[in-house]
Amino acid sequence: MSASSAIALRTPLCDLLGCDVPVLLAGMGGVSRWELAAAVAEAGGYAMLGMVREDPGLIEAEVRALQTATRRRFAVNVIPAATDPALLDRQIGLCLDLGVTDFTFFWDVMPEVVRRVKRHGCLVLHQVGTPDAARLAQDAGADVLIAQGIEAGGHVHGRIGTLALVEEIAARSSLPVVASGGIATGAGLAAALALGAQGVQLGTAFLATTESFAHDYHKQRVVAAAAGDTVLTDVYVLNWPAHAAVRVIANSVTEGLGFATLGHDPEKLPRQVIAHEAARPIYRYSTDSPLRITTGDLEAMALFSGQGVSAITDVVPAGVRLGRIIAEAEACLARLAGTPSASTAQTA
Ligand SMILES: Cc1cc2nc3c(=O)[nH]c(=O)nc-3n(C[C@H](O)[C@H](O)[C@H](O)COP(=O)(O)O)c2cc1C
Numbered sequence: 547m548s549a550s551s552a553i554a555l556r557t558p559l560c561d562l563l564g565c566d567v568p569v570l571l572a573g574m575g576g577v578s579r580w581e582l583a584a585a586v587a588e589a590g591g592y593a594m595l596g597m598v599r600e601d602p603g604l605i606e607a608e609v610r611a612l613q614t615a616t617r618r619r620f621a622v623n624v625i626p627a628a629t630d631p632a633l634l635d636r637q638i639g640l641c642l643d644l645g646v647t648d649f650t651f652f653w654d655v656m657p658e659v660v661r662r663v664k665r666h667g668c669l670v671l672h673q674v675g676t677p678d679a680a681r682l683a684q685d686a687g688a689d690v691l692i693a694q695g696i697e698a699g700g701h702v703h704g705r706i707g708t709l710a711l712v713e714e715i716a717a718r719s720s721l722p723v724v725a726s727g728g729i730a731t732g733a734g735l736a737a738a739l740a741l742g743a744q745g746v747q748l749g750t751a752f753l754a755t756t757e758s759f760a761h762d763y764h765k766q767r768v769v770a771a772a773a774g775d776t777v778l779t780d781v782y783v784l785n786w787p788a789h790a791a792v793r794v795i796a797n798s799v800t801e802g803l804g805f806a807t808l809g810h811d812p813e814k815l816p817r818q819v820i821a822h823e824a825a826r827p828i829y830r831y832s833t834d835s836p837l838r839i840t841t842g843d844l845e846a847m848a849l850f851s852g853q854g855v856s857a858i859t860d861v862v863p864a865g866v867r868l869g870r871i872i873a874e875a876e877a878c879l880a881r882l883a884g885t886p887s888a889s890t891a892q893t894a
Pocket residue numbers: 572573574575576577596597598623624625651652673694697698699700701726727728729747748749750751753835850851852853854
């Protein structure tokens with residue numbers, strides 16, 4: 547990285563999060579386990595463990611493994627509104643006992659949960675999908691707002707595009723803003739910075755990496771897919787609040803719906819076991835995506851992916867993916883400034 551572009555890419559958010567470059571690994575449930583989180587953190591990014599609705603035993607093992615693998619700061623991601631309150635209470639209590647300093651929350655803002663961890667001096671990043679939710683999260687005490695656009699893979703809370711949402715939230719809020727949704731390249735990072743964001747959060751781009759805990763089938767489907775292959779649907783909704791929408795790669799389940807991708811009532815969806823995650827049964831229409839330990843009808847499961855998927859054409863170590871994105875962002879900023887980047891200057 548050249549000195550000038552390293553300075554351009556380094557935003558105040560990097561100091562707050564203790565990372566070198568403003569690229570955040572999304573706390574993807576099942577996928578962002580300690581191996582991937584450690585790889586991103588050690589490569590200079592900021593990592594999150596995706597622990598939505600996980601058993602405290604798994605959370606303890608993952609947090610301890612990550613604490614051993616890196617001395618970098620990291621966050622634990624949970625989703626208060628989609629978690630049984632008693633389990634959420636145990637998850638957060640355990641993380642505090644383990645010395646977790648940062649949390650990321652998503653979906654409906656639950657101010658009491660934000661305040662609880664703030665009372666312990668923790669840093670809170672809150673992912674939001676609307677300007678109203680951004681205001682609620684800020685009022686509750688969040689330190690960083692992650693603006694998630696409709697292009698995002700996984701659960702999608704709002705219906706506004708990343709471009710418009712980031713600019714509006716960044717203009718209205720005094721907090722650092724991170725852009726999330728459909729970003730998988732250095733040009734996307736540069737664009738987010740131009741819109742007023744101080745960094746980007748990537749899900750899909752890090753899912754297709756060697757260290758991610760996603761099943762290889764899911765990684766290969768991401769590699770093969772283009773933006774137009776993704777669809778927003780609420781048919782993958784078992785165990786989540788009704789009408790919670792997700793962006794997935796179209797498959798036999800979504801194609802069977804025709805245009806009726808939204809408006810599904812979880813109570814009316816049949817319960818049918820189609821796979822197993824170790825010994826745990828996975829039901830058709832559940833929000834589980836295939837992991838390394840999943841067996842069964844993987845094609846029919848939720849193959850989460852954002853619209854930036856066209857740019858993901860190989861499975862590489864997370865550090866390689868991060869390095870490419872940073873180099874592309876440097877080249878992009880240099881091009882916009884009319885100066886050769888370090889890499890183009892060397893090859894000229
Ligand atoms: C496989 C997968 C699982 C996800 N799980 C979670 C989660 O558990 N918690 C969360 O806050 N966001 C989750 N998300 C959404 C991400 O936080 C983020 O908004 C999204 O990945 C950004 O879009 P992108 O995938 O296009 O980069 C998930 C996304 C994916 C792709």
